[in-house]
Amino acid sequence: MSEQLTTTSYAVLAQVAVHPWSTYELVQQRVRYFRYVWPRAESAIYREVKRLSAMGLLDGRKEHVGKRARTVYSITGKGREALREWLATPVSPFAMDFEAMIRVFVAPIGTKEQIVATLHQVRDDAREMLRFGGEVKQEFLEGIAVTQDQVYIRALAVDFFISLLNTVEAWTERTLAEIETWDDLSPDGKNERALEKIRELPVPTLESVERTPVPPRTQLRPRRHDGRV
Amino acid sequence: MSEQLTTTSYAVLAQVAVHPWSTYELVQQRVRYFRYVWPRAESAIYREVKRLSAMGLLDGRKEHVGKRARTVYSITGKGREALREWLATPVSPFAMDFEAMIRVFVAPIGTKEQIVATLHQVRDDAREMLRFGGEVKQEFLEGIAVTQDQVYIRALAVDFFISLLNTVEAWTERTLAEIETWDDLSPDGKNERALEKIRELPVPTLESVERTPVPPRTQLRPRRHDGRV
DNA sequence: TGGCCTATACTCTAAATTGGAGTAAAAGCT
């Protein structure tokens, strides 16, 4: 068993740092902590707590309810120290899995109904996540959240979550609206309008003067910064 | 070798559907197609084209430049058909890896400089990705993009990419600004202001009347829709 | 013209990770 700590290790340490949990609870409650920003298989969490415990970063205590045992983990000083040291290391970049975009790309070989259904699904997913975000917001406003004493930090996370999901929802809305104006999924007469839309996108482009020396492809490919995961 | 097609299979099929590629080019150019929305190991792409070729969904032709061979893949009718059928299936939900949020969560055990450095890194990553987005925009405006005839579809993807990254960048900006107003990372006097910030987040909360029957935790956990990956 | 560096074009594999099946007891519900 490797001694190498991964981001998953730190996600577990960070959640256990809040208060002790049985692994089952830890896994169930991950949705309120890091499932949305660091989704991992449940079995990976069970594996991780055992590993961290063997390394002395967590302290596992067996409890019994009748014949059924459970292990409740708490963080050790060594575990907290590991977290602290991690904060000095470079962060790994934002990444996403967004299958819907591949479907949008090949949408013209299917039907309008199919791409509309896909976008509806994405919008509904975003709305469901926003509903959850609203619940968390409500808990803080009522003062009943587990991490109530940490609102000043948690507010930053809730802000991110809600902003991101609102962006996704807004994109599905305007994309659906655009597609609804189409008679079919052929390019006929749509590209000119699309170029205007692209022109209005809120991102700067370089002057042609500056672009003249075409950069080699390796400079185009975003690469990770040195020493980053 | 399993015959089961994965989202990675469709990402490869979709890119090869644009025009034939050698595997090396396919892998290099993924950044312009699906690397940002479906990031996978390069070796996984090499494995996938061979598998798809063996299944008859891609057609691989060996070419030679001196002693060095390369295989150029094109999509077959069967491959296009597989893509078409896939469009009728349910889409898998949006997911992200955002390690920085775990660091924000435990920021108080570290220093202000550390969390500021993390947020700077996230902002710089977002800016780098936006710069790339600006390049793609520019290519379309100049009419020199490989998928120029598909601007009406590609515009939707570019819109998503730029919106999302702008959201991430804006969040890092206001979060950095907030943290800069802090003397230290302790909760002292910060929670009240944070509650006000949470109150203003653009997401609805339920009336307490409707929340009265507290839903069981399984209803709180967002679960995937039936039949979804 | 030879030497060096970079780009092309992959293969291979140990280790990590996923996803789900399986086991079993407790708690709730009817």
Place this chain on the structure above:
DNA sequence: AGCTTTTACTCCAATTTAGAGTATAGGCCA
């Protein structure tokens, strides 16, 4: 008393990652 759901995990086959390794081609410079 019997059934379903929840708690509380373990186990493992199959997949996936990350990087090391191999080899040729092409460009550049002295």
